Amino acid sequence: MRHITEISSKVEPVTFVEDELELSFRYWYGEHYGRFYAELRDNRRILGMRCEKCGSVLLPPRPYCGFCHAPLRTWVELSDKGAVDTFSIVHTPNAKELIETPYACAMIKLDGCDVPLYHLLGEVEFKDILTGMRVTAVWEEVRKGALRDIRYFRPSEQRSIRSD
Amino acid sequence: MENVAVVGWAQSDHRDTSTLDTRHSLVYKVITEALASAGLSIQDIDIVFSTGSDVVDGGCISGCDMVGALGGHFREESRIAGDGLHAAMLAQMRISSGFYNTALIVAYSKNSENMSGRKGRKMSDPFFHRPLGIDELVVGAMQERAYLHRYKIAPEEVAGVAVRNRKLGAGNPHARLRDPVTLKDVLSSPEIMSPIREMEASPYSDGACAVILAEDRSAKSMGRKLAWISGSAGITASFQPGSDVITHASSAGKATRLAFAAAGIEDPSRELDIIEAGYQYAYQELMLYEAAGLCGPGEGPAFLRAVEDGSAGIEANPSGGSLCDDPRLATGLIRLAEAAAQVTGRADERQVPGARKALALVATGMGIQCTGCIVVER
Ligand SMILES: [Zn+2]
Numbered sequence: 001m002r003h004i005t006e007i008s009s010k011v012e013p014v015t016f017v018e019d020e021l022e023l024s025f026r027y028w029y030g031e032h033y034g035r036f037y038a039e040l041r042d043n044r045r046i047l048g049m050r051c052e053k054c055g056s057v058l059l060p061p062r063p064y065c066g067f068c069h070a071p072l073r074t075w076v077e078l079s080d081k082g083a084v085d086t087f088s089i090v091h092t093p094n095a096k097e098l099i100e101t102p103y104a105c106a107m108i109k110l111d112g113c114d115v116p117l118y119h120l121l122g123e124v125e126f127k128d129i130l131t132g133m134r135v136t137a138v139w140e141e142v143r144k145g146a147l148r149d150i151r152y153f154r155p156s157e158q159r160s161i162r163s164d
Numbered sequence: 165m166e167n168v169a170v171v172g173w174a175q176s177d178h179r180d181t182s183t184l185d186t187r188h189s190l191v192y193k194v195i196t197e198a199l200a201s202a203g204l205s206i207q208d209i210d211i212v213f214s215t216g217s218d219v220v221d222g223g224c225i226s227g228c229d230m231v232g233a234l235g236g237h238f239r240e241e242s243r244i245a246g247d248g249l250h251a252a253m254l255a256q257m258r259i260s261s262g263f264y265n266t267a268l269i270v271a272y273s274k275n276s277e278n279m280s281g282r283k284g285r286k287m288s289d290p291f292f293h294r295p296l297g298i299d300e301l302v303v304g305a306m307q308e309r310a311y312l313h314r315y316k317i318a319p320e321e322v323a324g325v326a327v328r329n330r331k332l333g334a335g336n337p338h339a340r341l342r343d344p345v346t347l348k349d350v351l352s353s354p355e356i357m358s359p360i361r362e363m364e365a366s367p368y369s370d371g372a373c374a375v376i377l378a379e380d381r382s383a384k385s386m387g388r389k390l391a392w393i394s395g396s397a398g399i400t401a402s403f404q405p406g407s408d409v410i411t412h413a414s415s416a417g418k419a420t421r422l423a424f425a426a427a428g429i430e431d432p433s434r435e436l437d438i439i440e441a442g443y444q445y446a447y448q449e450l451m452l453y454e455a456a457g458l459c460g461p462g463e464g465p466a467f468l469r470a471v472e473d474g475s476a477g478i479e480a481n482p483s484g485g486s487l488c489d490d491p492r493l494a495t496g497l498i499r500l501a502e503a504a505a506q507v508t509g510r511a512d513e514r515q516v517p518g519a520r521k522a523l524a525l526v527a528t529g530m531g532i533q534c535t536g537c538i539v540v541e542r
Contacts (some may be wrong), residue, residue, distance in 0.1 A: 025290070033291050067402070085410075086313070088305035091356065107410075118296055131310070
């Protein structure tokens with residue numbers, strides 16, 4: 001066998017191979033999400049669950065309490081109004097159903113609920129968004145059983161125009 | 165229970181792309197260097213732990229394909245999902261059991277090879293978060309805004325975290341970003357997700373780290389300074405925090421309390437010499453100081469100024485931390501390697517004189533809801 005003691009620098013190395021993996025999924029909603037999304041679609045209602053052990057009101061509905069791990073059995077209807085906990089302006093799209101950028105998203109504490117709902121903000125200038133601002137859901141007329149059945153949350157009251 | 169020491173370590177020079185290295189050769193190189201640093205050969209290793217990501221690698225159970233490079237054939241080998249620092253804790257527990265003498269922990273990621281956009285989206289819940297594009301960057305941005313709002317912290321304080329780490333990273337030959345930046349540079353870098361700016365986000369990098377642990381007798385027989393593990397803990401908090409808790413890194417709070425209790429540390433700000441913290445966004449460093457009890461809630465910026473002027477009596481991220489390079493999943497294990505190097509006086513140009521006790525910590529996930537930490541001491 002002939003030993004090769006040096007690799008010729010004249011050889012241009014092959015550098016990379018391109019590849020693509022197709023990954024597609026169909027995730028089953030199951031009982032809890034199934035009911036949650038059906039209520040959004042059919043009745044414009046946001047359903048959460050109340051933990052009988054620790055008293056927390058939770059979103060999204062799941063069979064267990066995220067705080068104390070007790071089983072959840074009690075459904076509650078949540079308000080479609082709440083307050084902005086915190087927010088961001090998104091410049092680079094990341095959702096599959098592309099949302100036109102830039103857009104504002106927020107953690108919204110719905111009245112009576114202990115965990116925030118992540119959703120979009122609309123009908124508001126970015127510079128006017130404030131932590132603690134009251135917001136109301138704007139529902140789509142045609143609903144499909146998806147989070148975007150709520151188009152976005154808009155400020156509950158129009159901010160008065162400043163007169164300097 | 166056996167005492168466990170960190171006896172060897174090595175890390176790659178982290179890059180945005182490591183053009184000619186496969187992940188296998190990247191890993192093989194750091195393992196070879198780590199074994200040499202401990203004066204061991206692969207035959208001396210009882211168990212191998214690895215961490216990597218199937219999503220980043222683009223392969224199902226991609227760890228299988230790595231076993232050869234890891235030296236994992238025909239010995240105890242397992243892979244965990246998460247940062248290598250969490251694997252190091254598992255290795256520590258196994259050795260503590262008395263059934264194993266040595267462990268090799270390897271973490272790697274080659275983010276440059278995965279061309280399919282933001283990886284965080286693939287981590288989020290397809291039922292409730294993904295439809296709105298919610299990922300760790302979005303949650304991080306909202307967390308930063310809530311934190312700044314609650315404690316009236318100025319954006320300059322957060323930018324200052326990036327300036328400080330980049331200055332320290334300039335002295336770290338392994339760091340990817342080695343050019344110092346000014347406050348103006350950071351504050352004029354693009355807002356990638358308001359209020360997070362580009363220079364305040366850890367740069368996804370390619371890189372690997374290997375660490376070797378050994379039990380008491382094997383470690384002592386090596387005849388060198390050793391970094392003993394005196395405490396460790398890993399905690400995951402809720403994935404869906406509200407603003408009342410999102411302004412506090414509760415997983416880091418509990419993990420550090422447990423690790424300090426194990427290590428007999430009562431006042432971490434007085435007893436620790438070094439904290440090496442891995443995270444994704446600059447504001448998180450401030451929150452992590454608060455959670456670790458180094459200062460009170462909202463006092464992160466003041467604490468950082470005290471670190472800067474020396475009055476805190478503790479050095480933070482002498483390596484430059486994860487704002488200079490973030491080979492995701494290896495980032496925390498690198499913090500352990502850096503901490504071990506510091507307390508054994510082997511940290512070269514970034515050595516902090518007289519360092520005896522260090523905390524290595526990594527906080528990951530949406531709103532840093534997952535934390536692992538290890539205390540090492542001379
Ligand atoms: Zn409960």
